[in-house]
Amino acid sequence: MTEPIDFYFDFSSPYGYFMAEKIDALAAAHGRSVCWRPILLGAVYKVTGDVPLPLKPLKGDYSKRDFERSARFLGLSCRIPDVFPIGTQVAARAFYWLDDHDPVEARRFALAALRAYFVDGRDISQESAVLDIAAAQGADRAALAEALAGDAVRNRLKDECAQAIARGVFGSPFVIIDGEPFWGVDRIPQLERWLETGGF
Amino acid sequence: MTEPIDFYFDFSSPYGYFMAEKIDALAAAHGRSVCWRPILLGAVYKVTGDVPLPLKPLKGDYSKRDFERSARFLGLSCRIPDVFPIGTQVAARAFYWLDDHDPVEARRFALAALRAYFVDGRDISQESAVLDIAAAQGADRAALAEALAGDAVRNRLKDECAQAIARGVFGSPFVIIDGEPFWGVDRIPQLERWLETGGF
Numbered sequence: 001m002t003e004p005i006d007f008y009f010d011f012s013s014p015y016g017y018f019m020a021e022k023i024d025a026l027a028a029a030h031g032r033s034v035c036w037r038p039i040l041l042g043a044v045y046k047v048t049g050d051v052p053l054p055l056k057p058l059k060g061d062y063s064k065r066d067f068e069r070s071a072r073f074l075g076l077s078c079r080i081p082d083v084f085p086i087g088t089q090v091a092a093r094a095f096y097w098l099d100d101h102d103p104v105e106a107r108r109f110a111l112a113a114l115r116a117y118f119v120d121g122r123d124i125s126q127e128s129a130v131l132d133i134a135a136a137q138g139a140d141r142a143a144l145a146e147a148l149a150g151d152a153v154r155n156r157l158k159d160e161c162a163q164a165i166a167r168g169v170f171g172s173p174f175v176i177i178d179g180e181p182f183w184g185v186d187r188i189p190q191l192e193r194w195l196e197t198g199g200f
Numbered sequence: 201m202t203e204p205i206d207f208y209f210d211f212s213s214p215y216g217y218f219m220a221e222k223i224d225a226l227a228a229a230h231g232r233s234v235c236w237r238p239i240l241l242g243a244v245y246k247v248t249g250d251v252p253l254p255l256k257p258l259k260g261d262y263s264k265r266d267f268e269r270s271a272r273f274l275g276l277s278c279r280i281p282d283v284f285p286i287g288t289q290v291a292a293r294a295f296y297w298l299d300d301h302d303p304v305e306a307r308r309f310a311l312a313a314l315r316a317y318f319v320d321g322r323d324i325s326q327e328s329a330v331l332d333i334a335a336a337q338g339a340d341r342a343a344l345a346e347a348l349a350g351d352a353v354r355n356r357l358k359d360e361c362a363q364a365i366a367r368g369v370f371g372s373p374f375v376i377i378d379g380e381p382f383w384g385v386d387r388i389p390q391l392e393r394w395l396e397t398g399g400f
Contacts, residue, residue: 048257056371057248062381072400122316166273170258181262190273200272 004035008164008174011088011124016075018116018185021175024107026188030195032177036099038108039090041085041172043161048170070185077119080114086117088123092151094130096160098139108137169174173195204235208364208374211238211288211324213266217226217314218274218385219373224307226388230395233375236299238292241285241372248370252285270385277319285340286317286325288372291336291355294330298339 007023013046020036028182035143045051053063064080067105071078077108091113099104113133122129127148135141147153164174170182175191176184193200207223209365210214220236231272245251253263264280271278282391291313298306313333316322322329336340347353368381375391378392380399382391393400 013221044258048259050256050259056250056370058365058368059248059250060371061382062368062383065381066383069390069400073393165258168258170256170262177233181265183259183262183266184386186384190269190388193273200269 001117003178004033006167006176008033008037008039008169008176010041010172011091011110011113012085013041013077013172014118014183015070016172017078017118018070018076019175019188020111020114021076022185022188023173023175023186027195029075031033032195037160037164038088038095038110038134038157039164039169039172040089040092040157042087043158044165044170047165049169051190054085074185077115079119079121081117081121081123082155083123083125086123088125089133089154089157090127090148091124093148093157093161094134094144096156097144097147097153098134105137105139108135109139119147137169141190201230202299203231204369205377206237207234207364208237208369208372208377210241210372211310211313212285213241213372214278214318215270215371217278218270218276219388220311220314221276222274222385222388223373223375225393226237227395232395236295236310237360238295238310238359239286239361239364239369240289240292241373244283244286244365244370247365248371250293250302254285263268265326274385276390277309277315279319279321281317281321281323283323283325286323289357290327290330290348291324292360293348293357294334294344296356297344297347297353298334305337305339309339312337326400341388348365 002073005027007019009020022035054060065081068078095106095110098109113124113130116125116129116133124130131141133170134144167176171183173185177191179195205227207219209220224232254260254297265352266282268278294302295306295310298309313324313330316329316333324330330339331345333345371383377391377394380394
């Protein structure tokens with residue numbers, strides 16, 4: 001029971017953002033650590049044939065309402081940005097580069113980027129925004145910019161997405177605890193009971 | 201605050217079955233009544249372009265696991281039937297015919313049919329099964345059989361589906377409280393808070 005909990009999310013997913021605000025404390029309450037894994041829902045949807053939630057007939061309208069109601073229910077701030085959804089390759093690549101150097105800083109960056117997008121409405125699809133947010137968390141801006149221009153972080157993100165899909169990840173957030181998959185921030189109650197009981 | 205709560209479901213939806221087991225007590229705890237409205241997800245999916253959950257890549261495998269885990273979490277029995285999903289026109293038409301004669305009997309029929317399918321594995325797509333279940337709840341088997349052969353119940357169900365779609369219903373279960381839509385049995389905590397607070 002000492003394996004970290006895997007937490008998959010897309011930087012453009014409101015429900016992923018909500019889980020990001022909750023998962024570390026939730027895991028810590030049960031003596032567990034969390035491995036954060038940003039992915040691209042676009043890569044997942046190529047496999048599943050799915051489309052982004054906001055574009056779905058009927059479900060899209062509902063989801064906007066549900067995003068904001070779920071945020072209030074969870075006690076979180078969230079305003080759906082004017083440009084939504086966005087491409088999150090740059091943010092995800094930056095995360096993995098930071099993670100290889102300093103996992104704590106990478107997590108701080110991820111939370112800051114999610115809040116910048118979902119609370120302050122900043123467009124984190126832009127490299128300049130990603131660099132600013134990372135630098136504010138203490139990252140080396142120039143070194144990160146250089147890394148983002150190279151192939152290594154691109155390939156790394158591709159590999160992470162492929163591995164996630166191979167594990168059955170099809171949405172955001174997606175949490176795997178000791179092999180048990182949980183999709184959606186609305187699975188927090190089940191996830192908590194799973195951690196309390198070691199499976200039910 | 202005296203309008204009934206609208207509860208939409210498909211007889212072939214496990215999450216709809218779970219909600220059917222919960223919604224009346226939940227509403228009654230807040231002095232509210234519930235209007236049950238079976239629909240056909242097939243009719244909804246023609247509008248949304250969606251496909252049945254079990255047929256979706258990755259999500260289908262996950263959902264089978266989630267159905268059974270969610271049942272355990274909610275303290276309900278559920279075994280996904282061998283034939284799943286099924287057509288539920290006959291069950292839904294029978295419901296509306298019964299509902300026009302005796303709403304209490306119609307609700308008893310609906311719960312009995314859902315349990316027959318999701319607990320006992322009976323194929324409730326068959327008219328004989330629907331008639332048996334209705335008769336066991338006190339319905340006039342011959343009169344119901346005659347009604348099911350006619351056009352009135354067909355048109356009634358079509359109208360109900362069209363009205364549901366017009367209200368934005370795109371899945372099962374789908375609950376509307378004073379104009380506020382809730383999709384999914386996992387929205388029970390939000391639904392309870394909504395009833396407690398009159399909106400949040």
